[in-house]
Amino acid sequence: MEQGLHDSLTNETFEADTPHPRKIYSLLTSSDIDEVTQLYMDVFLDDEPTSRAIAPDRIAAYQDALGYVLALAENGLSFIARDGESGGIAGFIFCFDLLDDPTSDGAPMAALSRHFPEAISMIDELEDMFLKRSGVEKGSVLHIYQIGVGRPYRGRGIATALIRQVLRHAGELGYRQVVTDCTSARSRRAFERCGFSGIGYLAYDAFSYNGVCFFQGLEGGISLMAKYVDPYPLDPSSED
Template sequence: MQPLSHDTYREAARLYSHVFISDEPTTHRHAPNPTQFLPYAEYYVRSLISKNLSFVSLDTRTGEVIGFIFCLDLTDDIRNEGEEMVRFLSSFQDTVLLIDELERRFLTVSEIRKGSVLHVFQIGTDRRYRRCGIARACIEKIMAHGAGLGYSYVIADCTSDASTQAFGSCGFHMAGTIPYDSFKPNGSSFFSGMDGEISLMIRDITK
């Protein structure tokens, strides 16, 4: 496990693109074109390097990226990274609104100070290496890293049962959920008929 860097971000972006387009429920629903998605993914992942809050897991034999965990301070707005980031997020507007609503309902964001809550944006593992404990190792790494930086909590917006279980196995508790089918912002039917729910998972890392 090592910090995301200029040496690994492109490979991490490729894995992120593959995992999320193939397996992440809300991204799968949006069905982005992989060729168009990748350049934005590289821009996004590169922007995380300077934050010093994201990690990748490497195969010890080949050195290839086989897992990742991407994080930001909860008070940071990724949209402030520039117009290219705004365009990227606009392709997933319904999901962005869903995450915003989840956090609005179950967090008092306006009262959270910078440096206190670490937000896991994405976590993923190469399909060939699943069930090898990589996701758990990523979560444990970011908890230890966050605690070392003085953070008090880590939160994650979990969009699948697998991610909810992974965070639950690391001591996170569920603060609240929104069923996909129930979320209809401004009358939107984007998530209509979609099974499952998004869950807000929280862990106090001071204990």
């Protein structure tokens, strides 16, 4: 789903950043599950091009997404943005430790990923080509898995503020590097504004699933991005 699912569904669907005066950022908690899951489904099923191509069953995917979001709330690495006036969820950013593969058997993400096998496979292929996990220690590399902003809130700087929240939190926890998969040029630009650089790329037309170019016709591809964590916490209020 960039945007995506796991090593893929990292999809970021949002507009260019401009300041928005009333937004509140906080860690994702179990009390946010229902609201965040609904926004997650709206963003990735309606706006993510790979998800539209796959067209999963919404009801079945929603039930599995609830468990996925709950697991993310429990790891203490993901953030949400709230509308400072209405209190509603405006955006989210889902993260996990690079060594905690969310698509492995038994993991909550494994149930959700069965609805998006093509997208998951493409991100796995990209990361296998360019991201080396051997020698990586747990707690050293954070993976931004997915990020999304609700339609009414796009173009207000929420996406970059969420990324900066994660970078600051990662530095406080001792992470040395943050990686992500961007499924569009727009999401790539947002991460570039936050200091990320491209380390790998796979075009949609170049990917095949079971011998079929499943995403043929989709423009662009998925970019693997990375950034070393700054030694000092970033100020999440300083937006581009």
